[in-house]
Amino acid sequence: MRLLVVEDEVNLAGAVVDHLRARTHAVDWAATLDEAAAAVRTADFDLVLLDLSLPDGDGLSLLREMRDRTDRTPVVIATARDRIMERIAGLEAGADDYILKPYDLDELSARIAAIRRRAGDMPTSERRFGALVVDPEGRAVHLDGQPVALTRKEWAVLDRLSRRPDTTVTREQLEQAVYGFDDEVESNAIEVHVSRLRAKLGRAAVETVRGFGYRMGRG
Amino acid sequence: MRLLVVEDEVNLAGAVVDHLRARTHAVDWAATLDEAAAAVRTADFDLVLLDLSLPDGDGLSLLREMRDRTDRTPVVIATARDRIMERIAGLEAGADDYILKPYDLDELSARIAAIRRRAGDMPTSERRFGALVVDPEGRAVHLDGQPVALTRKEWAVLDRLSRRPDTTVTREQLEQAVYGFDDEVESNAIEVHVSRLRAKLGRAAVETVRGFGYRMGRG
DNA sequence: TCCAACCTTACGGATCCCTGACGGACCGTC
DNA sequence: GACGGTCCGTCAGGGATCCGTAAGGTTGGA
Structure with missing residues (x-):
């Protein structure tokens, strides 16, 4: 199981990555849209956690680009509570779920597990x-x-x-x-x-x- | 699967060729534009890794020549991080992807795999x-x-x-x-x-x- | 019938892989 | 902070497999 965390705030990113690493296998981190785009194109991730406000652009454009490429990798977008429009736009652009910032790390794990189950990654999973x-x-x-x-x-x-x-x-x-x-x-x-x-x-x-x-x- | 590596710096070329040989079937190496042009015209490659700055000319001219011949062989161009214009010109000339030098060999492999997958070389592939x-x-x-x-x-x-x-x-x-x-x-x-x-x-x-x-x- | 092209087998060097051993890193306990 | 335990990356020796070569057999066409 391989995850990509797209988040520009270093401390938060560090915490999330550590937390996820302890629970899954490989976690990559991208701090900018550029890095994220390169990573997504290069490797097959099982899930992408995508912060929408990035220094070099809007995370939504990455999501749209992925879906245009028919890349169906599950994407969870992270948004602030007051950005309702962003959230809606994200789901319309093909996100699989969203999570409100600031979020609890355990909630994040649970959300990720749910997504992956829903994605039917492995129908019977056994x-x-x-x-x-x-x-x-x-x-x-x-x-x-x-x-x-x-x-x-x-x-x-x-x-x-x-x-x-x-x-x-x-x-x-x-x-x-x-x-x-x-x-x-x-x-x-x-x-x-x-x-x-x-x-x-x-x-x-x-x-x-x-x-x-x-x-x-x-x- | 057959690759052509176009790169004039001998040490780098050697490392790249070795790495790719271990992972694929056949890798040829061209150190100059002339050699590369000859190779591309002579054999069917599955992918070309093209360094843009070559001793006897610009790699882009080779790429353009290939595309003019309607040769759709996937091409990945390798450029230095600060040559943004080159990169853009490369993509406009018909490159399928670019990779920044100095690049990691594993990233190169992954990029190549992604390109080949995207190229729909093998739709369902059976x-x-x-x-x-x-x-x-x-x-x-x-x-x-x-x-x-x-x-x-x-x-x-x-x-x-x-x-x-x-x-x-x-x-x-x-x-x-x-x-x-x-x-x-x-x-x-x-x-x-x-x-x-x-x-x-x-x-x-x-x-x-x-x-x-x-x-x-x-x- | 004859010759060239192709098939098959055997062999040994080269390559790739397996595994036991070792030590560093990390963690929890006392 | 010392100790024991576990995990994991590195290394090296030996073993298994691969593969090019060559030699002799077989096939097919003229």
Whole structure:
């Protein structure tokens, strides 16, 4: 799960990013419209939290541009309580929800969870691979009915891999899912996490596609 | 997937080429406008990464020349942060995206992936040949519903062959798709890969056109 | 029948990947 | 602030796989 936080006020942004990082996998931060536009075009985010008043322009233009590109990434806009018109315009431009500033961080998390559920990201949300069941909603993994404890990074890898069964996920896609842009990894960290995953879930859980990446197969 | 990197600074070019080679199939490098122009006219690239300031001229002229020839190959231009006018001119001349120098290699990869996706190179991207299904997006191959594991080169060959059903692909085109210009192959490597492909996908998957090359047929 | 083109197999060097070990970073507890 | 625990990135050795080459067999056309 990968989020983009678009917010120019540094302290607020820092708090939000920290909070979300503790709860999800990778969070990127954009302080300007330019940065946000570049980020959105570059990576696949699962959700964008968009502050509307930015130093270099109106966040709505970004939202409109995304929707024009038929980019359906869920967007939550953050507006001040007295900006009712902005809020309406935002929803009309294709936002999935709004949240009033100043907002409570827990409310934000809940709102995000709701959006993602509504977006039907994964209809049944349970992903089955033989005896292995991955439940992104509850961030739980069961093997033969027994719960398996995963660390944060292990979960991030498994989450990304299990999202598209039978599809090869490149090492790069995994790195982007586990780390953001900034956090650079210079070693075989992904390999190591896959190795640790296999130790917990069984050798066959993750198939390696030499030269490209990894894949999880149905059955 | 075949890329052309146009960049005169040797160290940077080397790093970029290495990075991209690890992730895609074939990468060619041109250090001058002349070389780039020749390469672009000679081979079908899937994408061109174009540095604008070259020793023997402006990269934009190459881009314009390509577009004049109605060559729609996706082009990403690389410019320094302070060359805003260049960037705008580039987009107006028909570039598909730009990236600011100095750029992060992973960001470059992501940008390239985004472009290719946006270019609708592969709408739903599934290529069907009877019981054989080739999915370039997920780099997956299914035969009678069963996934088939392919090595990198095998995939490169199959990818090129399946791109145009019922069309004969010359041995030379295959070599260019699998290797670049430089990587020379002096033997029957392509034949060997085709043979290995047939062993995995069935004898009839790939038809040989004696004296010309190979072909994959619908139905 | 003969030749050229193509197919198949085997082999060893090159490449890529796996995994155990280690130490730094962070966290909670005493 | 010291200690124990967990998580995680890095590294290196060894092992598995890949792939170009070559050599011999097979096919197809003249």
